[in-house]
Amino acid sequence: MNPVAAALGxxxxxxxxxxxxxxxxxxxxxxxxxxxxxxxVGIAGAAAGGAAVSGTVWQAYLPDLLPLAGVRLAxxxxxxxxxxxxxxxxxxxxxxxxxxxxxxGHGPAARGALAVLPVFxxxxxxxxxxxxxxxxxxxxxxxxxxxxxxxxxxxRHSPAVRTAGLWYAAMTQAGFVTVLLGLTRLAAAAGGExxxxxxxxxxxxxxxxxGGVFLLCLAGFASKAGAVPLHPWLPRAHAEAPSHVSALMxxxxxxxxxxxxxxxxxxxxxxxxxxxxxxxxALGAVSALYGILQAAVATDLKRLLAFSTSENVGLIxxxxxxxxxxxxAGQDGVAGVALAAALLHAANxxxxxxxxxxxxxxxxxxxxxxDLDALGGLSRRMPATTALFTVGALCxxxxxxxxxxxxxxxxxxxxxxxxPQAGTVLTVAAPVAVAVVALTAGVGVATYVKVLGTGFxxxxxxxxxATAVESPRSMLVAMGLAAAACAGLxxxxxxxxxxxxxxxxxxxxxxxxFAGGGVDLRLAGIGSIVSPLWVAVGVIGLxxxxxxxxxxxxxxxRRAPAWDCGDGPLTARMEYTATSFAxxxxxxxxxxxxxxxxxxVTPAAESAxxxxxxxxxxxxxxxxxxxxYGPVIAAADAVGRAGRRLANGSVHxxxxxxxxxxxxxxxxxxxx
Amino acid sequence: MDGGLSGQDPACGAGGRAGSRAAAAAALGxxxxxxxxxxxxDAGSCNGCEIEIGQAFGPVYDAERHGVxxxxxPRHADVLTVTGPVTVNMAQPLRATxxxxxxxxxxxxxxxxARDCGVFAGGHxxxxxxxxxxxVDVRVPGCPPEPAAIVAALRGVSGx
Ligand code: SF4
Numbered sequence: 084m085n086p087v088a089a090a091l092g093x094x095x096x097x098x099x100x101x102x103x104x105x106x107x108x109x110x111x112x113x114x115x116x117x118x119x120x121x122x123x124v125g126i127a128g129a130a131a132g133g134a135a136v137s138g139t140v141w142q143a144y145l146p147d148l149l150p151l152a153g154v155r156l157a158x159x160x161x162x163x164x165x166x167x168x169x170x171x172x173x174x175x176x177x178x179x180x181x182x183x184x185x186x187x188g189h190g191p192a193a194r195g196a197l198a199v200l201p202v203f204x205x206x207x208x209x210x211x212x213x214x215x216x217x218x219x220x221x222x223x224x225x226x227x228x229x230x231x232x233x234x235x236x237x238x239r240h241s242p243a244v245r246t247a248g249l250w251y252a253a254m255t256q257a258g259f260v261t262v263l264l265g266l267t268r269l270a271a272a273a274g275g276e277x278x279x280x281x282x283x284x285x286x287x288x289x290x291x292x293x294g295g296v297f298l299l300c301l302a303g304f305a306s307k308a309g310a311v312p313l314h315p316w317l318p319r320a321h322a323e324a325p326s327h328v329s330a331l332m333x334x335x336x337x338x339x340x341x342x343x344x345x346x347x348x349x350x351x352x353x354x355x356x357x358x359x360x361x362x363x364x365a366l367g368a369v370s371a372l373y374g375i376l377q378a379a380v381a382t383d384l385k386r387l388l389a390f391s392t393s394e395n396v397g398l399i400x401x402x403x404x405x406x407x408x409x410x411x412a413g414q415d416g417v418a419g420v421a422l423a424a425a426l427l428h429a430a431n432x433x434x435x436x437x438x439x440x441x442x443x444x445x446x447x448x449x450x451x452x453x454d455l456d457a458l459g460g461l462s463r464r465m466p467a468t469t470a471l472f473t474v475g476a477l478c479x480x481x482x483x484x485x486x487x488x489x490x491x492x493x494x495x496x497x498x499x500x501x502x503p504q505a506g507t508v509l510t511v512a513a514p515v516a517v518a519v520v521a522l523t524a525g526v527g528v529a530t531y532v533k534v535l536g537t538g539f540x541x542x543x544x545x546x547x548x549a550t551a552v553e554s555p556r557s558m559l560v561a562m563g564l565a566a567a568a569c570a571g572l573x574x575x576x577x578x579x580x581x582x583x584x585x586x587x588x589x590x591x592x593x594x595x596x597f598a599g600g601g602v603d604l605r606l607a608g609i610g611s612i613v614s615p616l617w618v619a620v621g622v623i624g625l626x627x628x629x630x631x632x633x634x635x636x637x638x639x640x641r642r643a644p645a646w647d648c649g650d651g652p653l654t655a656r657m658e659y660t661a662t663s664f665a666x667x668x669x670x671x672x673x674x675x676x677x678x679x680x681x682x683x684v685t686p687a688a689e690s691a692x693x694x695x696x697x698x699x700x701x702x703x704x705x706x707x708x709x710x711x712y713g714p715v716i717a718a719a720d721a722v723g724r725a726g727r728r729l730a731n732g733s734v735h736x737x738x739x740x741x742x743x744x745x746x747x748x749x750x751x752x753x754x755x
Numbered sequence: 756m757d758g759g760l761s762g763q764d765p766a767c768g769a770g771g772r773a774g775s776r777a778a779a780a781a782a783l784g785x786x787x788x789x790x791x792x793x794x795x796x797d798a799g800s801c802n803g804c805e806i807e808i809g810q811a812f813g814p815v816y817d818a819e820r821h822g823v824x825x826x827x828x829p830r831h832a833d834v835l836t837v838t839g840p841v842t843v844n845m846a847q848p849l850r851a852t853x854x855x856x857x858x859x860x861x862x863x864x865x866x867x868x869a870r871d872c873g874v875f876a877g878g879h880x881x882x883x884x885x886x887x888x889x890x891v892d893v894r895v896p897g898c899p900p901e902p903a904a905i906v907a908a909l910r911g912v913s914g915x
Contacts, residue, residue, distance in 0.1 A: 643854065646828065646829070646830055646855050648848075649829075649851040650848055651851065
């Protein structure tokens with residue numbers, strides 16, 4: 084039997100039985116059952132993905148499973164890459180869930196909410212495995228609905244969860260509609276709904292049809308991926324969902340939007356016009372910059388991580404855009420590098436974002452708050468969590484020796500490449516894209532320094548942080564697994580090279596991306612080399628060397644209390660908070676962020692010169708959301724209110740509506 | 756030394772000169788070698804001495820010519836200048852400031868109050884002269900001492 088088929092079969096069977104077993108399981112065992120099932124589904128999915136990226140392909144048609152279209156599955160290396168990614172994330176999150184929801188846990192352990200978890204993971208595995216439009220749409224919708232149920236897990240506890248759920252539901256369904264329109268139009272134009280049939284007909288489509296399909300699909304997929312300006316659901320849903328769900332959504336589900344763009348843009352439509360990719364690049368650049376700026380000034384830990392997801396998706400989209408542009412310009416080798424950078428960054432982001440969201444969940448579970456301004460001092464009370472979170476932050480900041488560094492380096496290589504016949508547009512666009520990546524990386528470092536410094540170091544600024552306790556072992560093990568995966572991807576990304584080459588070859592980009600073996604990443608077409616292993620050895624060696632030298636030379640070292648202006652003792656109120664740390668950045672990017680600030684000085688009764696109290700308030704509303712979505716929501720509201728007048732409760736009137744509708748349909752049919 | 760400056764130096768007196776010489780020896784022993792970073796603490800002065808210290812670092816007397824700089828933290832300082840009698844409330848901050856300095860370190864007590872509580876001796880809230888709280892290496896007499904005297908004392912420390 085085909086190993087992909089066996090593994091996928093096992094995954095779906097496990098998901099089903101896990102969901103069923105979770106319903107009658109006693110409350111005490113529910114999280115363990117669901118966590119184990121989810122981890123099992125993840126491992127099986129990753130196994131299927133592993134087999135697929137190493138060259139095993141699998142196709143199946145199950146006509147009896149669903150009426151009309153049946154179910155068509157097709158797993159190729161590209162699907163395998165995302166199966167591996169989703170499976171890996173789910174395996175870690177499954178283990179994490181056991182502790183997170185378990186005894187003294189946090190969040191909803193309601194049976195229904197528990198049972199949905201393995202189904203959600205199975206739906207995410209089904210998306211890349213789908214081999215036809217109908218199966219894909221079914222899986223996509225299943226994924227959307229199950230994730231919505233999971234986001235709403237804590238709706239009883241806070242109204243913010245309900246708002247988040249509403250946003251998510253509206254945007255994910257709107258996205259589904261655009262994808263549905265796009266893919267059904269594509270299937271109709273291609274004369275068949277299986278991906279194989281569409282692929283065969285894809286090149287012959289008229290540019291208008293192909294462009295329209297691409298735009299429709301891009302809208303849906305980019306909103307799922309959280310690209311700005313289709314992002315407003317993301318910071319809400321990621322922040323308000325239970326943390327294990329945030330991890331799954333941010334690390335895995337968002338990547339399926341990326342998968343959709345690759346599948347439709349590169350595979351089904353076979354490349355396409357240059358403006359598609361320039362548009363995608365613009366989307367990516369805006370997402371990267373806006374995402375990281377919002378993350379830099381966010382004080383809610385999970386909201387910050389969510390905006391950082393937008394940023395990383397932006398970088399991935401930039402990579403895809405570069406791949407599309409270079410492939411169109413006949414530079415297959417560079418296109419392959421760009422594609423590899425995008426896919427590798429997707430995997431890297433999945434790794435460190437799983438780790439970071441799990442870390443955020445541990446903090447939330449143990450302190451009861453996500454507010455960085457009220458955290459601090461966790462390194463003493465939660466040393467293991469802090470250490471693991473540090474690994475994730477290092478990777479997310481794209482600093483060597485983290486894994487984010489490797490994929491961003493690849494991305495820069497692809498962007499820096501200048502083809503002689505590139506033309507004016509590319510000659511301008513490529514350096515701009517490089518600048519965007521550089522600025523994003525810089526602000527990213529500041530962001531993660533802020534998270535680590537104000538959230539975990541120094542002294543606790545709130546009661547929750549002061550009484551925090553270390554997380555249970557299963558959560559630490561899960562985070563350790565994610566950290567190990569990040570370290571693996573950081574130090575020996577070469578292991579992914581054959582898979583990336585296979586995918587690039589399949590998508591008609593350069594087949595020979597990486598030259599030679601060994602631990603270095605050698606780019607065949609561009610001729611540059613990076614050696615993450617030696618970079619890591621160098622950085623760690625330097626750090627250890629400096630520490631040792633300091634110890635050896637510092638004979639006259641003297642322990643002295645921290646300088647407190649002589650007027651001690653130091654209190655937590657003197658510390659940098661997340662707000663104050665980000666204030667200079669906020670000032671620099673004032674025009675972009677447009678913060679609403681308010682300083683209230685209350686003088687004493689005796690004299691206007693004596694200050695009794697100073698109140699400082701700051702709000703950082705999401706401008707894009709306010710300006711783009713505010714009017715739409717207001718208009719929808721107005722239409723809804725006006726529509727109410729149509730429904731005045733009279734049965735006669737309703738019957739008249741029905742008759743009118745029927746007549747309209749008949750007339751339309753006759754005219755046609 | 757600038758002749759003009761030393762010429763306007765009557766109030767400094769023998770005590771100042773002697774102190775400077777002792778300090779110079781101490782400073783050379785301590786290896787300050789011509790560069791002295793000074794942190795100033797007002798332990799309870801009337802601010803008269805502060806005005807004179809300000810003048811010492813102003814354009815006329817310009818102590819920075821002689822390798823002496825005022826710094827903003829005791830962590831960066833070799834020398835602590837202290838003015839005023841030490842009040843009850845400033846005793847602990849003064850001790851903490853002295854403790855925070857890197858070694859080697861010197862203390863210069865500026866003004867009569869710093870030497871022996873001056874006009875504030877026996878006053879309410881006065882703990883005692885600077886020497887009661889931290890060890891003093893150089894004393895600059897005067898109420899307030901002239902900028903030239905302060906500069907002379909600091910030059911003694913910097914050795915330039
Ligand atoms: S010595 Fe004179 S000028 Fe200096 S603090 Fe005392 S009273 Fe004021």
